[in-house]
Amino acid sequence: MIKIAQLSCGTEYSGVQKEIEKAAETFGAQMVMPDVNLDDIDEAYEKFGLSCASSSLKLMIARAMSLVEGKNEADAVFICTCFRCAEAAIARNEVRRLIQNYTDLPVVTYSFTEKTKASELFIRMEALTTIVARKSVLAREKQEGLTLGIDSGSTTTKVALMEKNEIIGTGWVKTGDIIGCANDGIAQALEGTDYKLDDIEAIGTTGYGRITIGKAMGAKLIQEEISVNSKGAVYLADAQKGEATVLDIGGMDNKVITVNNGIPDNFTMGGICAGASGRFLDMTSGRLGVDITELGPLAQKGNYRNAVLNSYCIVFGIQDLVTSLAGGASKEDAASAACYSVAEQVYEQQLQEIDVREPLIQVGGTSLIAGLVDAVQDILGGINIVVPEYSQYIGAVGAAMLVSGLKDSEVDDSKRFK
Amino acid sequence: MKVAIFPPNSMILADMIVRSGHEPLVVQKQMQKKVTSPDLDAPPFNMTENDPIDGLKYAAIEVPSGVRGRMSLFGPIIEEAEAAIIMYEAPYGFGCVGCARSSELTVFSLRRKDIPVLELDYPTSRDDTIEMVHKINTFLDMLKDKESDSDD
Numbered sequence: 001m002i003k004i005a006q007l008s009c010g011t012e013y014s015g016v017q018k019e020i021e022k023a024a025e026t027f028g029a030q031m032v033m034p035d036v037n038l039d040d041i042d043e044a045y046e047k048f049g050l051s052c053a054s055s056s057l058k059l060m061i062a063r064a065m066s067l068v069e070g071k072n073e074a075d076a077v078f079i080c081t082c083f084r085c086a087e088a089a090i091a092r093n094e095v096r097r098l099i100q101n102y103t104d105l106p107v108v109t110y111s112f113t114e115k116t117k118a119s120e121l122f123i124r125m126e127a128l129t130t131i132v133a134r135k136s137v138l139a140r141e142k143q144e145g146l147t148l149g150i151d152s153g154s155t156t157t158k159v160a161l162m163e164k165n166e167i168i169g170t171g172w173v174k175t176g177d178i179i180g181c182a183n184d185g186i187a188q189a190l191e192g193t194d195y196k197l198d199d200i201e202a203i204g205t206t207g208y209g210r211i212t213i214g215k216a217m218g219a220k221l222i223q224e225e226i227s228v229n230s231k232g233a234v235y236l237a238d239a240q241k242g243e244a245t246v247l248d249i250g251g252m253d254n255k256v257i258t259v260n261n262g263i264p265d266n267f268t269m270g271g272i273c274a275g276a277s278g279r280f281l282d283m284t285s286g287r288l289g290v291d292i293t294e295l296g297p298l299a300q301k302g303n304y305r306n307a308v309l310n311s312y313c314i315v316f317g318i319q320d321l322v323t324s325l326a327g328g329a330s331k332e333d334a335a336s337a338a339c340y341s342v343a344e345q346v347y348e349q350q351l352q353e354i355d356v357r358e359p360l361i362q363v364g365g366t367s368l369i370a371g372l373v374d375a376v377q378d379i380l381g382g383i384n385i386v387v388p389e390y391s392q393y394i395g396a397v398g399a400a401m402l403v404s405g406l407k408d409s410e411v412d413d414s415k416r417f418k
Numbered sequence: 419m420k421v422a423i424f425p426p427n428s429m430i431l432a433d434m435i436v437r438s439g440h441e442p443l444v445v446q447k448q449m450q451k452k453v454t455s456p457d458l459d460a461p462p463f464n465m466t467e468n469d470p471i472d473g474l475k476y477a478a479i480e481v482p483s484g485v486r487g488r489m490s491l492f493g494p495i496i497e498e499a500e501a502a503i504i505m506y507e508a509p510y511g512f513g514c515v516g517c518a519r520s521s522e523l524t525v526f527s528l529r530r531k532d533i534p535v536l537e538l539d540y541p542t543s544r545d546d547t548i549e550m551v552h553k554i555n556t557f558l559d560m561l562k563d564k565e566s567d568s569d570d
Contacts, residue, residue: 012463013463014484016483038510052518114469114470114471114483
């Protein structure tokens with residue numbers, strides 16, 4: 001049983017404790033509260049140095065210190081506090097740094113509301129347990145045999161067919177009917193090869209629809225996109241050794257993952273506001289009357305400073321866009337401002353939560369929008385950004401690569417999920 | 419008389435109130451109702467997502483869920499209170515709300531009510547402790563007198 005140490009404030013009184021435990025149990029893990037003596041709380045938090053008025057936050061800090069000092073044992077750490085509590089946000093972030101600086105434990109942070117459900121926590125718990133339980137699978141650096149990866153995303157379904165460490169076919173379909181889209185994507189990937197579905201030795205699935213597709217297709221690997229995408233990213237960017245950061249600005253949510261020797265050690269996921277997602281750029285290109293593939297080059301010709309576009313909401317963002325265009329801003333400037341706005345929000349909401357390590361590998365469909373990549377680079381002070389070939393297929397490539405390590409094993413994830 | 423206390427789970431304050439013949443309003447009673455009520459499924463506190471929603475009666479939607487969840491327990495106590503004893507700077511062992519924002523709101527809500535309120539600092543010496551016990555007992559006796567006057 002994987003033990004996940006819970007460092008938190010407010011979970012019981014928000015009525016979400018049972019949801020956290022349920023999410024952990026779903027992936028064969030157990031939440032544990034590190035034991036601390038009442039008398040040790042003051043000493044621990046004074047040693048830590050952050051003065052908190054809330055005693056539950058002091059307890060959270062004392063629990064973190066007990067992990068760091070080896071008084072309690074755990075395989076991973078889940079840090080969570082109430083959404084909107086400023087004091088807790090500071091404590092949460094500093095406790096995360098403490099754990100990362102002084103232990104090798106994978107950490108996930110989260111801010112919850114009373115509406116937080118176990119299903120929202122699944123990906124985080126699954127990623128934590130995967131990193132602990134599948135270290136050997138994640139250590140794989142080469143693809144072998146003939147394998148297929150399916151990434152069922154919120155906007156598009158991507159498929160990659162791999163053979164002998166090469167991508168030999170790809171599929172790209174707008175997500176609608178989950179299984180139907182996967183079948184269409186597979187047909188695209190097989191097209192032009194001499195292979196049929198039956199020839200494939202193993203299938204791996206990831207993304208929102210991974211369990212539905214994985215069960216239907218008998219996938220040997222059904223895995224969340226955090227570990228799969230990071231693996232696909234470092235594989236495609238040839239950055240399997242050393243440190244890197246993976247940035248995936250998706251259609252519905254964004255992921256930032258830090259990786260050490262190909263294994264994710266921290267990540268953040270955002271997705272509360274669509275104004276910071278690929279969906280906003282999709283709507284912007286529609287409003288500008290250009291295809292999404294033209295938005296990037298268009299943005300590169302413009303200057304974001306000439307168009308005011310700094311709303312945090314997709315609706316108000318589009319209103320800003322309309323106002324800017326009505327005020328005389330050019331299409332190029334508006335496209336540039338849209339890219340800059342998304343990059344700025346990703347920076348403010350997510351990149352600041354994580355220690356960005358070079359190179360930054362930008363992936364997903366939005367990585368093909370050159371104006372967005374430029375904006376991210378600009379905001380991060382000229383950091384080295386790599387956009388590898390097939391960057392929009394990283395989830396599918398990661399799944400195809402990782403499942404090749406399971407093709408001759410007994411592991412069968414399609415039977416793991418009920 | 420029904421006397422609310424802060425911290426709302428202080429057994430020492432509750433015990434003093436009982437000894438004076440009053441009824442202490444403590445959060446443990448509110449929790450007991452939740453623990454023993456059927457159809458709830460979130461042990462140990464049996465708090466569910468509905469509790470922070472119930473707390474909206476006492477705290478706005480912008481307030482963090484943990485504060486609203488606590489207020490769903492403390493709020494009915496505050497409503498019921500006919501008098502209150504508030505102890506500042508108490509150590510965790512004396513009684514604890516766990517959340518500074520919830521403490522501020524609870525104390526504010528008690529003060530806002532038009533009821534007799536005794537406000538004290540946690541004693542740090544033997545003399546201060548004796549004085550504190552004396553103040554509390556005097557306050558509770560005063561409540562008893564007030565109660566007899568109103569009965570007459």
